[in-house]
Amino acid sequence: MAEHIYDVDVTWSGNNAEYRSYSRNHEVTADKKPPIPGSADPIIGRGDVTRWNPEQLLVASLAQCHMLWYLHMCVEAGVVVTDYRDHATGIMNNQKFLLVVLRPEVTVTDASMRAAAKQAHAEAAKRCFIANSMNFPVEHEPTIVVAQQDPS
Template identity: 60%
Template structure:
């Protein structure tokens, strides 16, 4: 498959005159993409209206899993019509302890529900982000049919 590279810029400006005084707001940039307004977690003096690194990590795990899952379903002939995940990460003061993905997937054919549910395990095995973290990523999928 070869090596893939991902270039991202992080830009911040301000003055670090004291821990309570400087802004945590910054921008995440990548060529040809919209900027992402980012900050620290509000517990660490961040802006609650911006994305923080912890949320972005949980989102990356959820997103990667979804993309692999949709790929596997397409290969298996399972028609997915909707996918919604409410992912949650649990972190202590040092590191993430676990992330739980709770995808709710709508498929067209009820006879494929068992196979559709089983593909979550394979998606997890293939997810680049899940393979890169040192904490468990759990899955609590639900499969429903469109009718």
């Protein structure tokens, strides 16, 4: 497999000459993409609650990777997904992630697709390279919902 390289820039300019009150705000950028406003977790590092912190971005990366592989696996299995939402949670203790739980709720077009839709989560979990790179468990608690059929 070919090697892939991902370049990201993190820019900070919040020096106000005092260690404890320096700004934790920064921007994460990459070529041709909108900037991500970043900061520290307010609870851990006096950050800005209105900006993304690295811990949230890690959980988001895991959820995105799973979703993208899941949708790919559904296409291959003939499962028609009309909606996908995930409420992912990361748990940290002693400055280390212990666990991330993904809770995707997926809507499919037909009840006959439920089993294949559930199996696609297992396949996506095997393929998500970000989850496979972690040194903590990434668990999955999927829910499969069938879209409302038009009675007419």
